Amino acid sequence: MKRSTPTLDRRKAVAEILRQRGDALVLTGLGSTCWDAAAAGDHPLTFYLWGAMGGAAMMGLGLALAQPARRVLVITGDGEMLMGLGALATIGVQQPANLAVIVIDNEHYGETGMQRTHTREGVDLAGMARAAGFRAAGTVYSSTQLKTWVPRFYRAKGPVFATVKVTTAYAPMVLPLRDGTAIKHRFREALLGPKAFE
Amino acid sequence: MPEDPNTPRRPDWPRAVHRLFREHEVREVAYVPDAGHAQLIALCRADRRMTAVPLTTEEEGVALLAGAWLGGARGALLMQSSGAGNCINMLGMTQECRFPLLALVTMRGDWGEFNPWQIPMGQATARALDAAGVVVQPVDDAQRVPETVAAAARLAFGAYRAVAVLIGQRVVGAKDWNK
Numbered sequence: 001m002k003r004s005t006p007t008l009d010r011r012k013a014v015a016e017i018l019r020q021r022g023d024a025l026v027l028t029g030l031g032s033t034c035w036d037a038a039a040a041g042d043h044p045l046t047f048y049l050w051g052a053m054g055g056a057a058m059m060g061l062g063l064a065l066a067q068p069a070r071r072v073l074v075i076t077g078d079g080e081m082l083m084g085l086g087a088l089a090t091i092g093v094q095q096p097a098n099l100a101v102i103v104i105d106n107e108h109y110g111e112t113g114m115q116r117t118h119t120r121e122g123v124d125l126a127g128m129a130r131a132a133g134f135r136a137a138g139t140v141y142s143s144t145q146l147k148t149w150v151p152r153f154y155r156a157k158g159p160v161f162a163t164v165k166v167t168t169a170y171a172p173m174v175l176p177l178r179d180g181t182a183i184k185h186r187f188r189e190a191l192l193g194p195k196a197f198e
Numbered sequence: 199m200p201e202d203p204n205t206p207r208r209p210d211w212p213r214a215v216h217r218l219f220r221e222h223e224v225r226e227v228a229y230v231p232d233a234g235h236a237q238l239i240a241l242c243r244a245d246r247r248m249t250a251v252p253l254t255t256e257e258e259g260v261a262l263l264a265g266a267w268l269g270g271a272r273g274a275l276l277m278q279s280s281g282a283g284n285c286i287n288m289l290g291m292t293q294e295c296r297f298p299l300l301a302l303v304t305m306r307g308d309w310g311e312f313n314p315w316q317i318p319m320g321q322a323t324a325r326a327l328d329a330a331g332v333v334v335q336p337v338d339d340a341q342r343v344p345e346t347v348a349a350a351a352r353l354a355f356g357a358y359r360a361v362a363v364l365i366g367q368r369v370v371g372a373k374d375w376n377k
């Protein structure tokens with residue numbers, strides 16, 4: 001299978017995506033994307049997953065259906081996405097116009113010692129998303145491509161999918177809030193106000 | 199008029215449960231089909247106040263409903279007992295974050311089962327869910343299904359707990375293999 005070597009830096013890519021977040025709601029996957037989002041700047045409307053591997057995209061769908069007027073971004077890892085591929089089909093069926101799923105694809109399981117994932121062997125996540133019915137789906141290799149994709153994450157009619165190819169260069173851990181109940185309450189209060197505690 | 203034995207019996211509980219979903223403002227109904235849930239699934243799919251979300255595997259529903267709650271929406275998850283096994287790790291998030299979860303599980307491998315492959319998961323369903331921190335509420339009498347679901351909904355949405363109502367094979371009927 002044909003493949004290009006990733007050149008993008010994960011921290012810079014995630015920071016560039018999140019710089020334009022506005023009032024968007026953000027979910028991360030477990031592991032590196034969690035630290036990437038924390039490094040880009042903590043935010044009450046970021047929900048950090050510290051577990052639930054394979055669940056990020058589905059959680060994004062649940063949130064997108066509950067909040068149709070808000071943009072929802074899922075920023076997760078390739079290993080995390082591979083564990084829940086059925087979610088692509090389920091999202092394809094629902095066609096949420098406000099959902100973007102972004103895979104920060106280092107082609108490895110970074111958190112567990114950099115073992116290769118299926119994407120390193122050529123498995124094409126964007127192709128799978130397209131086949132599942134995502135309205136826009138693509139693979140991002142360069143910062144020029146990323147610049148054209150970022151506005152799509154926030155404004156293109158969804159569901160939108162992109163896999164952003166990044167290097168395996170070391171990025172220090174930046175740990176956000178980790179008590180799940182606290183992350184939940186903080187997010188709901190920021191989104192729903194006092195209704196969060198009814 | 200004598201009852202035609204070939205006419206499938208239409209139980210009343212699915213209508214009552216659908217009404218309860220409305221009362222509790224359940225907006226996202228996720229499911230992997232089971233014959234025992236056929237009527238309730240059809241009612242929810244036809245209800246414009248609800249979004250029916252067919253899943254490829256039950257754990258998707260656990261994550262979906264966590265996201266729904268984050269966004270201020272209530273949901274319910276419908277599955278067969280086999281599906282409980284597919285949910286276990288994802289339920290860790292439900293427990294850690296204290297997300298409400300209302301799951302309705304139709305049992306197989308429970309009462310009058312003919313398919314031996316259903317027995318292992320069917321017999322492990324209650325203990326597996328219990329081990330994953332889910333409050334398990336079995337119901338074996340069709341008349342009692344609505345009140346059990348109503349109580350479970352209060353526990354889920356009022357007390358922020360994960361609850362599974364196990365609807366016994368006595369209620370949904372053992373599958374007729376001669377049909």
Ligand SMILES: Cc1ncc(C[n+]2csc(CCOP(=O)(O)OP(=O)(O)O)c2C)c(N)n1
Nearest residue numbers: 031032033053077078079080108109110111
């Ligand atoms: C169900 C489950 N299996 C395995 C793990 C161990 N694990 C934690 S992070 C991770 C790798 C994540 O890889 P990826 O999503 O690609 O993230 P990144 O490479 O950005 O760290 C794995 C396998 C887990 N937490 N849960």
Ligand SMILES: [Mg+2]
Nearest residue numbers: 077078106108
């Ligand atoms: Mg990875």
